[in-house]
Amino acid sequence: MPVDLPLEPGHALTAGQDGGAIVRRSVLPGGVRVLTESMPGLRSATIGAWVGVGSRDERDGHHGSTHFLEHLLFKGTERRTAMDIAEAFDAVGGEANAATGKEHTCYYARVLDADLPMAVDVIADMVTSARLDAGELEIERGVILEELAMNDDDPSDVAHEAFATAVLGDHPLGRPIGGTPDTIRAVPRDAVWDHYREHYTPSSLVITAAGGVDHGVLCDQVTGALEVGGWSLGPGAAPAARRIADAPWVPGAGTELVVHRATEQANVIVGGVGLTATDERRYAMSVLGAVLGGGMSSRLFQEIRERRGLAYAVYSFSSGHADTGLFGLYAGCTPDKVEEVERLMIEQAERLAGEPITGAELDRSIGQLSGSLVLGMEDTGSRMNRLGKAELVQGELVSVTEALERIRSVTAAEVTDLAAELLARPRSVVRVGPFGRGAGAS
Known part of the structure; x- marks a missing residue:
């Protein structure tokens, strides 16, 4: 426990x-x-x-x-x-x-x-x-x-x-x-x-x-x-309260933002609000991210890089805070391929939300996350960071064994349900590259 x-x-x-x-x-x-x-x-x-x-x-x-x-x-x-x-x-x-x-x-x-x-x-x-x-x-x-x-x-x-x-x-x-x-x-x-x-x-x-x-x-x-150092350490003082949100914060609408840069490659991100840092579904989010864009066997990597050769770097990412979070899909591609890459990223996300992942995908993603977790805890810096985040963010300490059990308990249905929820939220798109300085550009 x-x-x-x-x-x-x-x-x-x-x-x-x-x-x-x-x-x-x-x-x-x-x-x-x-x-x-x-x-x-x-x-x-x-x-x-x-x-x-x-x-x-x-x-x-x-x-x-x-x-x-x-x-x-x-x-x-x-x-x-x-x-x-x-x-x-x-x-x-x-x-x-x-x-x-x-x-x-x-x-x-x-x-x-x-x-x-x-x-x-x-x-x-x-x-x-x-x-x-x-x-x-x-x-x-x-x-x-x-x-x-x-x-x-x-x-x-x-x-x-x-x-x-x-x-x-x-x-x-x-x-x-x-x-x-x-x-x-x-x-x-x-x-x-x-x-x-x-x-x-x-x-x-x-x-x-x-x-x-x-x-x-x-x-x-x-x-x-x-x-x-001159700090007064009086007895009986309680630590500062942790950040607690009454409800996750979700924006009312998505946004399209273009940032002009005179570069040979365009960078594009599609996504929106994710999960808070303490949401119990964060383990399902990890599996979702691994299936969609977490490695060379992921759907985004295979579809956009391996099958079509449209990008060198393509992946999914997520981050969580006290009252909101982010979830996104990233790719770097030539400017004239941006629309096609955006379409393919959205298609893969919608496919994940519309049909269960295979047993092989679930097992492979759980294995990938489990190995990364254990290997990442092999040094003192990672262990020190784990303690800090447990204290400041989660309010509980989860052992490596318990974290592995939570990852392994994620089901295909949980991944599909979470993907559907994320896709139903307002969607934002960011493009960085040699695009015109029209409305929304900076």
């Missing part, structure tokens, strides 16, 4: 996992949550500091602040310069980085188990005591603009960003995670500082670690490092 992760002050649990691993969880004073997965025989560990804030949480005037903080927390604290932070990890052969999402941000490091105390101290210092120096902010503003320009040069990235905007529109999840050049140029230091002070709090912080880690020792190290 999945392990519930209640948001109660002082709550603690221990749960055995596959391969002799042990997961432990403690809610520390201040509402800080610490989850560890001790993996026998490993000499390394990956630790992450998660903050339950993402780009969707930015108020007007603060857009781009979340991405700015991902950069600025590495630029120095009251105790360390940016070089001190870099040298701390380089000196032990470790790696440190961060990732911004639409609903959370994570600062993480992979080090030898003996160097975990250093990693805790440095990351906690960054999270609690970032200086957000005005001069460094202006330098980093230029770096972020270069990062956005780099992404804008990748037509497939442009297509996926535009697809989220086309489907979700004015919903906060429709905004680009990294901000836009305009918002990055406009956001002032005070707005970034306010965003930091508002959201980087004990009750919003989740620490996860996997590998050669001792849970009790780590909890003591985290508590000490946060107190050194």
Whole structure:
């Protein structure tokens, strides 16, 4: 059975996992949550500091602040310069980085188990005591603009960003995670500082670690490092509530969006709203995606690439958030083949919704997903991420064995029913390529 992760002050649990691993969880004073997965025989560990804030949480005037903080927390604290932070990890052969999402941000490091105390101290210092120096902010503003320009040069990235905007529109999840050049140029230091002070709090912080880690020792190290950083960790405080949607959000209509790029190849995405991150049908969605566009044996790959030679890259994808999600079909093809490729993608999706998949397809897709799941859990970084998402998103910890059982329990009828539901929702189309700058183009 999945392990519930209640948001109660002082709550603690221990749960055995596959391969002799042990997961432990403690809610520390201040509402800080610490989850560890001790993996026998490993000499390394990956630790992450998660903050339950993402780009969707930015108020007007603060857009781009979340991405700015991902950069600025590495630029120095009251105790360390940016070089001190870099040298701390380089000196032990470790790696440190961060990732911004639409609903959370994570600062993480992979080090030898003996160097975990250093990693805790440095990351906690960054999270609690970032200086957000005005001069460094202006330098980093230029770096972020270069990062956005780099992404804008990748037509497939442009297509996926535009697809989220086309489907979700004015919903906060429709905004680009990294901000836009305009918002990055406009956001002032005070707005970034306010965003930091508002959201980087004990009750919003989740620490996860996997590998050669001792849970009790780590909890003591985290508590000490946060107190050194000046955070007040009062007893009895509860963690921040998880995002809960009363009902999934679905737009009223689909959108067609054309983005002009002087490229040799066009990028096209067809799709719409998918499932929320906690929808019980997410395992059926995984099987659906594998059958339709999840590998070389998938229907889209076989029909569009292998039989007709219309595209090199073609696949399906999905993502889930607290109150909505995305589901889409992507292909890259020559501009004069876009209409044919769109038609074929829609035909394959409609076929999936209209008739059951074969037993061979179901077995092959379940096998593909099962193998990918197990192989993906073979490193400490993946295990650390699993703990963070279980805590912040699902509110329960599902073991690898239980996840495999849920995948294997998916039926052909469930896949057909879900495909029919998705196809009945408003459909959006995004095209990126050398098309005219007519209505809807950018």
